[in-house]
Amino acid sequence: MIEVQELTKRYGPTTAVDALSFEVRPGAVTGFLGPNGSGKSTTMRMVMGLDKPDTGWARISGRLYGELSWPLREVGALLEARTFHPGRSARAHLAALAAGGGIARARVDEVLGVVGLSDVAGRRAGTFSLGMAQRLGIAAALLGDPEVLLFDEPVNSLDPEGVRWIRELMRSLAAEGRTVLLSSHLISEMALTADHLVVIGQGRLLADTSVRELTADGRSLEEAFFELTSGSAEYRGVTTPPFPSTPQRARGVTKPVGAERNPQ
Numbered sequence: 386m387i388e389v390q391e392l393t394k395r396y397g398p399t400t401a402v403d404a405l406s407f408e409v410r411p412g413a414v415t416g417f418l419g420p421n422g423s424g425k426s427t428t429m430r431m432v433m434g435l436d437k438p439d440t441g442w443a444r445i446s447g448r449l450y451g452e453l454s455w456p457l458r459e460v461g462a463l464l465e466a467r468t469f470h471p472g473r474s475a476r477a478h479l480a481a482l483a484a485g486g487g488i489a490r491a492r493v494d495e496v497l498g499v500v501g502l503s504d505v506a507g508r509r510a511g512t513f514s515l516g517m518a519q520r521l522g523i524a525a526a527l528l529g530d531p532e533v534l535l536f537d538e539p540v541n542s543l544d545p546e547g548v549r550w551i552r553e554l555m556r557s558l559a560a561e562g563r564t565v566l567l568s569s570h571l572i573s574e575m576a577l578t579a580d581h582l583v584v585i586g587q588g589r590l591l592a593d594t595s596v597r598e599l600t601a602d603g604r605s606l607e608e609a610f611f612e613l614t615s616g617s618a619e620y621r622g623v624t625t626p627p628f629p630s631t632p633q634r635a636r637g638v639t640k641p642v643g644a645e646r647n648p649q
């Protein structure tokens with residue numbers, strides 16, 4: 386269980402998280418949604434003790450992160466990819482984490498297998514593609530077999546097979562009774578993966594509800610999301626460009642206009 390109570394974080398004049406309260410319960414995937422800059426990563430960082438709240442608190446299984454005896458065995462998180470030494474192999478990176486976290490060395494090869502990196506475990510992690518780095522970050526989160534898991538945009542840069550794998554992994558972790566908090570901008574993916582949703586905008590809670598309830602009136606999750614966040618998106622481009630589309634653009638020609646005037 387994750388409990389967030391009246392959590393507030395300011396960076397200078399910006400209130401990134403504003404008196405935010407919600408709970409994430411075990412046995413379900415809870416999606417964490419909000420427009421760009423709405424405070425999702427800041428909230429997750431505070432849960433993981435990486436940022437200090439100005440007011441309020443976040444507890445994991447009843448305790449602040451700093452009070453956990455063996456943090457990696459109680460909570461796992463993927464907050465950003467590439468948080469490893471580029472010169473170390475994937476296996477050496479996980480082995481170092483295991484040694485520091487009081488985790489059996491045998492878990493290293495287990496989690497490498499779970500994320501599909503066994504064949505490249507000896508390769509320097511700095512040579513990994515973004516998708517492979519993301520998988521290594523997920524392996525690190527799973528290493529201590531924790532009850533509570535947080536994933537910030539885990540499907541970023543994964544190919545379709547990877548996206549489906551993440552969906553099934555999240556669902557199986559929840560089916561084992563774990564607490565899973567998952568942020569993603571891919572709403573269609575969230576509709577397939579999450580049971581419950583916490584939606585925020587400008588650091589404030591907009592909805593704390595089940596996917597089923599939010600879409601009960603026949604709306605898609607995307608429509609419900611846009612309606613909820615319409616007043617709080619900081620960045621939203623126009624969908625009809627204010628310039629006329631030229632016949633060239635309409636045909637999908639991407640060569641800059643005028644390029645043909647100076648043939649080489």
Ligand SMILES: Nc1ncnc2c1ncn2[C@@H]1O[C@H](COP(=O)(O)OP(=O)(O)OP(=O)(O)O)[C@@H](O)[C@H]1O
Pocket residue numbers: 396399400401419420421422423424425426427428
């Ligand atoms: N270290 C920092 N210093 C200053 N401002 C910050 C810092 N971290 C976050 N912010 C600001 O806090 C607000 C919330 O940012 P945050 O990254 O938590 O949002 P987010 O919902 O995760 O966004 P995105 O979906 O784009 O990843 C933004 O206005 C951001 O610019």
